[in-house]
Amino acid sequence: MRLLVIAGPPSTGKTSLSKQVIRRFRDEMCLAYLKIDVVKAYEDIELHREFGIATKKIYSGDLCPDHAAVMILDDTIAWAEALGADLLIVESAGLCLRCSPYLNQGLGVVVLSSISGIHTPEKMGAMVGLADVAIVTKIDLVSQAEREVFIQKIKELHPAILVFETNALQGTSLQRLYRLIEESPAIERDKLVLKGNPPLGTCTICLGKKEIGWKKHFGVIRKLEGPITDYLYRGE
Amino acid sequence: MINDLTIIAGRGKDGRSEDFDSLMLGAGDTISIVGPTGSGKTALITDVELLAQGDTATHRRILVNGSPPPDEIRYNPTLKPIAMITQNTKCFTDLPVLEFLEIHARARGIRSASVLDDTLSLANSFTGEKIGAEMHVTILSGGQTRSLLIADALFIGAAPVILLDEIENAGIFKQEVLNIIRAQGKIVVFVTHDPVVALLTKTRLIMENGGIKKVLTQSELEEMAADNLLEIDRRVGLIREELRAGNRITRELMAVTMTPKAVGM
Numbered sequence: 001m002r003l004l005v006i007a008g009p010p011s012t013g014k015t016s017l018s019k020q021v022i023r024r025f026r027d028e029m030c031l032a033y034l035k036i037d038v039v040k041a042y043e044d045i046e047l048h049r050e051f052g053i054a055t056k057k058i059y060s061g062d063l064c065p066d067h068a069a070v071m072i073l074d075d076t077i078a079w080a081e082a083l084g085a086d087l088l089i090v091e092s093a094g095l096c097l098r099c100s101p102y103l104n105q106g107l108g109v110v111v112l113s114s115i116s117g118i119h120t121p122e123k124m125g126a127m128v129g130l131a132d133v134a135i136v137t138k139i140d141l142v143s144q145a146e147r148e149v150f151i152q153k154i155k156e157l158h159p160a161i162l163v164f165e166t167n168a169l170q171g172t173s174l175q176r177l178y179r180l181i182e183e184s185p186a187i188e189r190d191k192l193v194l195k196g197n198p199p200l201g202t203c204t205i206c207l208g209k210k211e212i213g214w215k216k217h218f219g220v221i222r223k224l225e226g227p228i229t230d231y232l233y234r235g236e
Numbered sequence: 237m238i239n240d241l242t243i244i245a246g247r248g249k250d251g252r253s254e255d256f257d258s259l260m261l262g263a264g265d266t267i268s269i270v271g272p273t274g275s276g277k278t279a280l281i282t283d284v285e286l287l288a289q290g291d292t293a294t295h296r297r298i299l300v301n302g303s304p305p306p307d308e309i310r311y312n313p314t315l316k317p318i319a320m321i322t323q324n325t326k327c328f329t330d331l332p333v334l335e336f337l338e339i340h341a342r343a344r345g346i347r348s349a350s351v352l353d354d355t356l357s358l359a360n361s362f363t364g365e366k367i368g369a370e371m372h373v374t375i376l377s378g379g380q381t382r383s384l385l386i387a388d389a390l391f392i393g394a395a396p397v398i399l400l401d402e403i404e405n406a407g408i409f410k411q412e413v414l415n416i417i418r419a420q421g422k423i424v425v426f427v428t429h430d431p432v433v434a435l436l437t438k439t440r441l442i443m444e445n446g447g448i449k450k451v452l453t454q455s456e457l458e459e460m461a462a463d464n465l466l467e468i469d470r471r472v473g474l475i476r477e478e479l480r481a482g483n484r485i486t487r488e489l490m491a492v493t494m495t496p497k498a499v500g501m
Binding site: 114115116117142143146151152153155164170171172174175176 | 388
């Protein structure tokens with residue numbers, strides 16, 4: 001089974017891209033789809049209704065969505081394999097930009113909107129830095145010069161990344177992505193690990209303590225001023 | 237590196253094949269695309285810009301020098317032989333003009349130091365409102381944005397193929413733009429509703445319902461008509477600038493508004 005992990009901020013066109021991939025492959029492959037979100041998601045119902053493929057969703061709730069993904073991905077892969085899927089599409093929630101949901105196998109795709117700010121790629125850190133492919137969407141809304149400036153910013157951040165521009169609603173110019181998906185080797189379930197590092201430690205904030213200010217907390221804390229090495233662990 | 241482009245027919249909105257097989261555009265050719273709104277004009281130049289390979293809504297294919305372009309050319313902006321000026325009059329990139337041009341030059345692999353200043357002064361020759369190097373591109377007016385993007389396409393895009401989507405709507409000095417572009421020996425494609433631009437080009441593509449309906453070649457009579465219309469256009473432009481400056485029609489200006497016959501031309 002092949003694995004495609006799609007990440008990117010909300011409303012950049014992740015689901016539109018998923019739909020194009022599904023439309024392209026549904027006649028020749030058995031497809032499975034997972035949507036990870038925090039509070040609400042309808043993609044599983046929508047894609048099942050539109051394409052008749054197997055879909056699932058998971059709400060991360062109190063967990064961070066990438067944390068939730070780590071917990072449930074193995075089960076999801078087992079589910080998709082049991083269905084006989086040839087391609088599993090995992091669409092992340094893409095919220096806090098601290099982490100990235102890509103694994104050491106399969107294809108990691110970040111979706112960026114060409115109308116988001118020029119510094120967005122830098123702010124997205126690992127979500128861009130560890131992706132194999134960047135898909136730049138909504139290209140019908142901006143000039144060619146502006147698109148090229150945006151792509152230059154992505155490439156300066158990650159020179160080896162492959163960048164394709166598309167109008168995801170119409171699915172233009174995605175042939176090369178389709179080819180990469182087709183050629184992507186089968187994953188080995190017991191050898192899957194995260195590409196990036198998850199965030200550090202556990203602390204009183206994670207446990208739900210709501211007070212503001214570092215003096216009120218234990219664990220890994222941080223002050224407004226001072227070097228990063230000043231992280232203090234104040235014990236239990 | 238690019239001598240000609242070939243457009244291989246796709247299909248219209250009704251799914252029917254277009255009324256031509258293929259169309260070759262060579263260096264120095266000027267082409268206009270005309271037809272009602274929604275007839276597929278912008279989709280056609282977008283196909284050219286993306287070097288479509290049957291993977292757009294129209295299923296057209298674009299050949300470069302007679303063969304499908306390699307992936308490097310399709311996906312690497314530094315190698316892309318095409319510069320397109322869209323109808324967009326708004327930039328979302330929050331950068332000062334000079335930095336915007338500087339990053340774009342880097343994207344296009346241009347090292348010349350003077351190209352930034354040249355681009356800015358060319359842009360300023362297209363518009364009456366001065367564009368400053370430190371102004372953010374997000375706050376430029378429609379006319380300033382189009383002027384900047386056209387100058388950018390000419391000097392930084394510096395591509396052998398230039399695609400222009402309705403430059404007449406830009407609130408810029410159309411004549412100046414036309415003169416500069418036509419002198420470059422490039423393949424120039426205009427999407428236009430302007431009869432002057434349409435008649436000035438060697439080839440006219442007529443669009444209908446998403447497809448190319450007809451391919452016409454400029455006749456001698458049309459070339460003469462274009463020259464006459466250019467003169468009328470120049471006069472209209474002169475009056476426009478007078479009115480924009482808050483002036484009134486004087487006796488001298490009155491002569492400008494008379495038809496060529498009436499003033500003995």
